[in-house]
Amino acid sequence: MQTNDKIRFLRNLRAVRNYTPEQIPEDVLSDILEVGRWSGSASNLQGTEVVVVRDSQIMQRMSEAGARPAAGATVALVVVTSGDPDRHDLHTFDSGRLVERLLLAADAHGVGGNIATLKEDGPDIIKQLLGIPAEKRIWTVVTMGYVDEEAKRTRPKSPTAGRKPMGDFVHWDSY
Numbered sequence: 001m002q003t004n005d006k007i008r009f010l011r012n013l014r015a016v017r018n019y020t021p022e023q024i025p026e027d028v029l030s031d032i033l034e035v036g037r038w039s040g041s042a043s044n045l046q047g048t049e050v051v052v053v054r055d056s057q058i059m060q061r062m063s064e065a066g067a068r069p070a071a072g073a074t075v076a077l078v079v080v081t082s083g084d085p086d087r088h089d090l091h092t093f094d095s096g097r098l099v100e101r102l103l104l105a106a107d108a109h110g111v112g113g114n115i116a117t118l119k120e121d122g123p124d125i126i127k128q129l130l131g132i133p134a135e136k137r138i139w140t141v142v143t144m145g146y147v148d149e150e151a152k153r154t155r156p157k158s159p160t161a162g163r164k165p166m167g168d169f170v171h172w173d174s175y
Contacts, residue, residue: 009104009107009108010104012107013103013104013107014112015113015114015115016069016112016113016114016143016145016147016152017068017069017072017114017151018072018147018148018151018152019069019072019073019074019112019143019144019145019146019147019148020145020146020147020148021074022074022145022146023074024074024075024111024144024145024146028109028111029052029075031105031109032102032105032106032109032111032144033050033052033077033102035101035102035104035105036050036077036098036101036102036105038101039094039097039098039101040094040097041094041097041098042087042090042093042094043090045087045090047081047082047087047090047091047094048079048080048081048091048094048095048098049079049080049081050077050078050079050080050098051077051078051080051130051132052075052076052077053075053076053077053078053130054074054075054076058076058126058129058130059071059073059076059143061125061126061129062076062078062116062118062122062126062141064122065118065119065120065121065122065123065125065126066116066117066118066119066120066122067116067117067118067122067141067143068116069114069116069143070116070141070143072143072145072148073114073143073144073145074144074145074146075143075144075145076141076142076143076144077102077141077142077143077144078126078130078132078138078140078141079095079098079099079138079139079140079141079142080132080136080137080138081094081095081136081137081138082135082136082137083135083136083137088137091137095140099115099140099142102142103115103142106144110146111144111145111146112144112145112146112147113142113143113144114142114143115140115141115142115143116140116141116142116143117139117140117141118138118139118140118141123137123138123139126138
């Protein structure tokens with residue numbers, strides 16, 4: 001793949017909110033998770049874990065708890081960290097790195113994805129449903145599935161869908 005193709009691939013990653021019911025093959029899902037496993041982490045502590053959820057009832061509960069795209073996804077990946085308050089910022093940073101890699105790996109396989117967060121008592125509810133120990137922290141959910149192209153076409157365009165000009169984004173040598 002040429003550099004321009006790689007850059008175009010990175011720039012074209014988009015959040016997907018509508019999925020088809022087609023299941024993601026095990027080998028594709030395993031490859032996506034393998035990419036995630038190799039994500040970098042602070043001091044290489046590898047403080048994140050992933051719970052793969054394919055149970056539609058649990059994904060519906062995730063949706064009700066704030067992770068809206070989970071209701072229509074075929075897979076939801078719940079990112080788990082240690083819950084150690086002294087490492088909160090590092091775990092937050094590491095989970096962000098992990099999520100981006102998972103989404104890029106999914107896109108490389110033609111699978112759409114989105115990031116969502118559990119709200120209010122949602123983390124506690126989902127931890128209990130999934131048997132995650134109370135001291136662990138969950139908040140982030142990555143939803144995945146094949147893109148429902150028809151729903152994508154009929155979705156209204158967001159007035160903020162574009163990007164701000166480079167001059168408003170980048171500051172050279174000083175703010």
